[in-house]
Amino acid sequence: xxxxxxxxxxxxxxxxxxxxxxxxxxxxxxxxxxxxxxxxxxxxxxxxxxxxxxxxxxxxxxxxxxxxxxxxxxxxxxxxxxxxxxxxxxxxxxxxxxxxxxxxxxxxxxxxxxxxxxxxxxxxxxxxxxxxxxxxxxxxxxxxxxxxxxxxxxxxxxxxxxxxxxxxxxxxxxxxxxxxxxxxxxxxxxxxxxxxxxxxxxxxxxxxxxxxxxxxxxxxxxxxxxxxxxxxxxxxxxxxxxxxxxxxxxxxxxxxxxxxxxxxxxxxxxxxxxxxxxxxxxxxxxxxxxxxxxxxxxxxxxxxxxxxxxxxxxxxxxxxxxxxxxxxxxxxxxxxxxxxxxxxxxxxxxxxxxxxxxxxxxxxxxxxxxxxxxxxxxxxxxxxxxxxxxxxxxxxxxxxxxxxxxxxxxxxxxxxxxxxxxxxxxxxxxxxxxxxxxxxxxxxxxxxxxxxxxxxxxxxxxxxxxxxxxxxxx
Amino acid sequence: xxxxxxxxxxxxxxxxxxxxxxxxxxxxxxxxxxxxxxxxxxxxxxxxxxxxxxxxxxxxxxxxxxxxxxxxxxxxxxxxxxxxxxxxxxxxxxxxxxxxxxxxxxxxxxxxxxxxxxxxxxxxxxxxxxxxxxxxxxxxxxxxxxxxxxxxxxxxxxxxxxxxxxxxxxxxxxxxxxxxxxxxxxxxxxxxxxxxxxxxxxxxxxxxxxxxxxxxxxxxxxxxxxxxxxxxxxxxxxxxxxxxxxxxxxxxxxxxxxxxxxxxxxxxxxxxxxxxxxxxxxxxxxxxxxxxxxxxxxxxxxxxxxxxxxxxxxxxxxxxxxxxxxxxxxxxxxxxxxxxxxxxxxxxxxxxxxxxxxxxxxxxxxxxxxxxxxxxxxxxxxxxxxxxxxxxxxxxxxxxxxxxxxxxxxxxxxxxxxxxxxxxxxxxxxxxxxxxxxxxxxxxxxxxxxxxxxxxxxxx
Numbered sequence: 001x002x003x004x005x006x007x008x009x010x011x012x013x014x015x016x017x018x019x020x021x022x023x024x025x026x027x028x029x030x031x032x033x034x035x036x037x038x039x040x041x042x043x044x045x046x047x048x049x050x051x052x053x054x055x056x057x058x059x060x061x062x063x064x065x066x067x068x069x070x071x072x073x074x075x076x077x078x079x080x081x082x083x084x085x086x087x088x089x090x091x092x093x094x095x096x097x098x099x100x101x102x103x104x105x106x107x108x109x110x111x112x113x114x115x116x117x118x119x120x121x122x123x124x125x126x127x128x129x130x131x132x133x134x135x136x137x138x139x140x141x142x143x144x145x146x147x148x149x150x151x152x153x154x155x156x157x158x159x160x161x162x163x164x165x166x167x168x169x170x171x172x173x174x175x176x177x178x179x180x181x182x183x184x185x186x187x188x189x190x191x192x193x194x195x196x197x198x199x200x201x202x203x204x205x206x207x208x209x210x211x212x213x214x215x216x217x218x219x220x221x222x223x224x225x226x227x228x229x230x231x232x233x234x235x236x237x238x239x240x241x242x243x244x245x246x247x248x249x250x251x252x253x254x255x256x257x258x259x260x261x262x263x264x265x266x267x268x269x270x271x272x273x274x275x276x277x278x279x280x281x282x283x284x285x286x287x288x289x290x291x292x293x294x295x296x297x298x299x300x301x302x303x304x305x306x307x308x309x310x311x312x313x314x315x316x317x318x319x320x321x322x323x324x325x326x327x328x329x330x331x332x333x334x335x336x337x338x339x340x341x342x343x344x345x346x347x348x349x350x351x352x353x354x355x356x357x358x359x360x361x362x363x364x365x366x367x368x369x370x371x372x373x374x375x376x377x378x379x380x381x382x383x384x385x386x387x388x389x390x391x392x393x394x395x396x397x398x399x400x401x402x403x404x405x406x407x408x409x410x411x412x413x414x415x416x417x418x419x420x421x422x423x424x425x426x427x428x429x430x431x432x433x434x435x436x437x438x439x440x441x442x443x444x445x446x447x448x449x450x451x452x453x454x455x456x457x458x459x460x461x462x463x464x465x466x467x468x469x470x471x472x473x474x
Numbered sequence: 475x476x477x478x479x480x481x482x483x484x485x486x487x488x489x490x491x492x493x494x495x496x497x498x499x500x501x502x503x504x505x506x507x508x509x510x511x512x513x514x515x516x517x518x519x520x521x522x523x524x525x526x527x528x529x530x531x532x533x534x535x536x537x538x539x540x541x542x543x544x545x546x547x548x549x550x551x552x553x554x555x556x557x558x559x560x561x562x563x564x565x566x567x568x569x570x571x572x573x574x575x576x577x578x579x580x581x582x583x584x585x586x587x588x589x590x591x592x593x594x595x596x597x598x599x600x601x602x603x604x605x606x607x608x609x610x611x612x613x614x615x616x617x618x619x620x621x622x623x624x625x626x627x628x629x630x631x632x633x634x635x636x637x638x639x640x641x642x643x644x645x646x647x648x649x650x651x652x653x654x655x656x657x658x659x660x661x662x663x664x665x666x667x668x669x670x671x672x673x674x675x676x677x678x679x680x681x682x683x684x685x686x687x688x689x690x691x692x693x694x695x696x697x698x699x700x701x702x703x704x705x706x707x708x709x710x711x712x713x714x715x716x717x718x719x720x721x722x723x724x725x726x727x728x729x730x731x732x733x734x735x736x737x738x739x740x741x742x743x744x745x746x747x748x749x750x751x752x753x754x755x756x757x758x759x760x761x762x763x764x765x766x767x768x769x770x771x772x773x774x775x776x777x778x779x780x781x782x783x784x785x786x787x788x789x790x791x792x793x794x795x796x797x798x799x800x801x802x803x804x805x806x807x808x809x810x811x812x813x814x815x816x817x818x819x820x821x822x823x824x825x826x827x828x829x830x831x832x833x834x835x836x837x838x839x840x841x842x843x844x845x846x847x848x849x850x851x852x853x854x855x856x857x858x859x860x861x862x863x864x865x866x867x868x869x870x871x872x873x874x875x876x877x878x879x880x881x882x883x884x885x886x887x888x889x890x891x892x893x894x895x896x897x898x899x900x901x902x903x904x905x906x907x908x909x910x911x912x913x914x915x916x917x918x919x920x921x922x923x924x925x926x927x928x929x930x931x932x933x934x
Binding site: 085088089090091096097101102104105145146147182222224227228229230423430431434438 | 590591593595682686687697712741746801804
C-alpha cells in the first residue's frame, strides 16, 4: 500500500499539519463501515480520513502500525468509577444531586480504564432510589482536571432504579448491627412504581407553574417567579426529552412496568441498565424504543437475578433491541479494563458477529448516551478516540498498546512500563525522607535508667490537651 | 500622679466589668521595642503609644504626654495582635450526639437534633444559619486564656455543628462582657459540606446530597427575598411567603466559608461557589501547593489549616500509601509559601489543633518550608483582617487602629521566644505561667494593670 504522502509540501506541516497523525498498515475495525487494512488520518483531534490509501496532510506524523488492530475507543455505558460519592440513599427521589459534581479526576480507576481501551465512561448515580441523581459522561483524559474530563457534547442524563435496591430501605434491609432504623418508603415493587409516578406528576405541576409564569410575563402581566426546585427541574427535562434516562432493572415485570409508566408520561428510556431478564421481554423493549445495557455472563449475586442467562445480549439484539455491555464498576476499574473480552463472550454464547459484538462496546453505548454523532466508530468527522491492540480486540491474548483521545496520546503501554522505575523511586524517596525525619525528630532515648528528659514536658502537654478538651473535672 | 495610678489600678482589676469598659484610662507607651507594624517597614527601635483602646502612634521616638504609663520594652518585639482566621475559641463545644443525652439550650438552638429525620432540603437539615457566634460566646472558655497566652488577641470564631453551622463573629479575645468582645457579629457563614449522619439517617447522607442541599438553600433564600419584597409591596400579589429563618440567615451572610483542601476539592468547591452568588473563603488548603492555578482562577482567599497532615499512628502494615498522600504530607507546609508567591490572600486557622499553644509552632513549619516571616506575620494579622474587611480596625500597628498588640521576648518564630503580654482594646494581659499548677482551673491568664507585676515601668 502506498500512502499518498506529499513530500514537497512537508514544510507546510509546520504551519498546518502539526498535530496530524497518519496510522498506517492498521487492521481497522470501523465498527460501522466494516473492516479494512489501511490508514486512518487524524487531524485537529478528529478523524479526517479512513481508507486503504489516504492523502496524508503535509507534516503529519506517520505511525506504522505494522498490522496491529485499530478500533474506536471503548464506551462504558454504566460505571461508577471516579465518583467521590455514588448514592444519596436517604430519599427515594434524589434527582437534586449530581454525581458529576463528585467526579474525582485523580482516581486511578480512570487510568486503569484508559489502559483497557475505554475512552468514554458514563459514571452513574447509584441504584438506591427509584429516581436517583444526575450522571456524568466523561472521557478518560487522564491528567486533566474534572472540567477537562467531562464530555460536554453528551446530553445530560439521570438514573432510575427498580426492584430490590430502591425498596430495600423500606424493608429494614439497610439497617446494620440490629440498630433501629426508620423505614423509607417504598418497601415493595408497587411502591417503587408509585414513587416514580408521583414524582413525575409533581414535575408536571411544576412544569405547568413555570409555563403559566412565562405566559404571564410574555403578556406583561405581574407574576412572582416560581421557586426553583432542583429535585423537579431534571424531571421536567426528562418529560421534555432533554434528559436521558438510565434505569437500573432486572426482572421482566418491572421492566414492563417502567415501559408503561414512561409511555404514560411520554418519555423514552435511553437504556434499561442490567436488564438481565430482558430476553423475556425483548420484543416489548424493542417496540418501546428503549436501549438495553447488560452484562455478558454475570448473575446469581442476588435473588432477582437468578433467571439471568449469558444469551441475554444476543437474544435482545436479535429481537431488535439496541444492546450494549457495561462494567458497573465502582471501587476500581476491574471489568472495565477488559470490556473487549466481555464483547467476545457474546460471540461465544449468542453467535452474534464479531462486528456486532464490538458495536456493543462502542457505537451502541454511544447511541444510548446520545453521543454517536461524535464517537463510537472510525468515521471521518468523528472525534479521534482510538485504541491500538497488538492482536484482535476480541482475543483474551490481545493487549492495548496505545489509546488516543481527541487525537492525543493518553496511554502508551511501552511508556508506562518504562516509567514504572522512575515513579517507584520518586515514591520511595518520599518514604525514605519521612523515615529520616521521624528518626531525627524522635525523642532521645535515656542512656541509663534515668528519667527521660522529655517525660515531664510530655506529661504537662497531655494535661494541657486534656484541659483544652474540657475532660478534666473542675 | 500617684492618685491616678491607683485609680487606674483599681479600674483594671475592678470586678465590675461595665465600669472598666466605660472608664477613661491613662495612655500607655511601649518604649524602645522592635516594632513589626505589618503596615510598612519594621521599626528596629521605637515606641507605640496607645490610649483609650486605640493606637495613637508608632514611631522611632514618641514624646509621651504626662500621666503615661511607660513600659520599658528593650529586647521585646511588638506585633499587631495575632488573629485566628477560623476559630472555635469561646464557643462551647457541642454535646455528644447521643439520643440519651439531653440537649443543652445552646445546642438545641443551634442544631435540629430534636427534629425527625429530614426528607429533603425543605426540612432544612443540620442548618442553623440564623445562629451567630457572638450570641454563643462563653467568656469562661479557658481557650480564651490559652489563646491570649499564645499571643492571640482576635479570632473569627464560628459555630461548627452541622452543614450550615451559622455565622461566625469577629471577636477580641477579652472584654468586659461577651458583647464588648465583638468586632463584627456577622463575619461569614460556616458551611461544612459534611453530613454527620450516615446511610439511613435522613437527607442528606452524601457529599453530593450536602452540596445539592446547600445549593437549594441559597437558591431558596434568593427566591424568598424577592417573594417577601413582592408581598410587602402588594399583599394581594400572591400567597404570603412562609417565614423561613434558614433563608433569612443565608441572606444576612456577607460571605461563606467552604472547605477545600485537596486539588480536587479546590476545583469542585470553586465551581460550587460560583453558583452561590455569595463571596467565598476557602478553608483547608493543604494541597494549595499544587492547586495555585485553580485558586488564582477562583480568585478567593484561603484560610490555611496548620494541622498539617501526619502519618497515621500504627498504620496497617499492609497499607500501600498513594504517592499523592505521601506528597501531601511532605509538601503541605509549603502551601503558604506558594500562596504568598502567587499573591493569593491567605490567613491561618487554629482548626483541629489541640491547643492554641500549638498554633505558632505549626506556622513555624510553614516558615521552614519557605514562607517568609513577613508573610507569616501578615497572614496572622493584616491579611486575616483583610479577608473579613476588618483591616480598618485591626491587623496592623497604625494610628487609629484598635490597640491589639502582641509583645514577645525575641522573635515570635524563635523556639526560645516568649509571649510577654498582649494588649486587647488597650488592656494588658499577661500569659499564664508556663507550667500549669496541678490544680489548674480557669482564668490563669491575668488581666493586669500596665505591667505592675514586673516593676520595670515608671510613671511620669
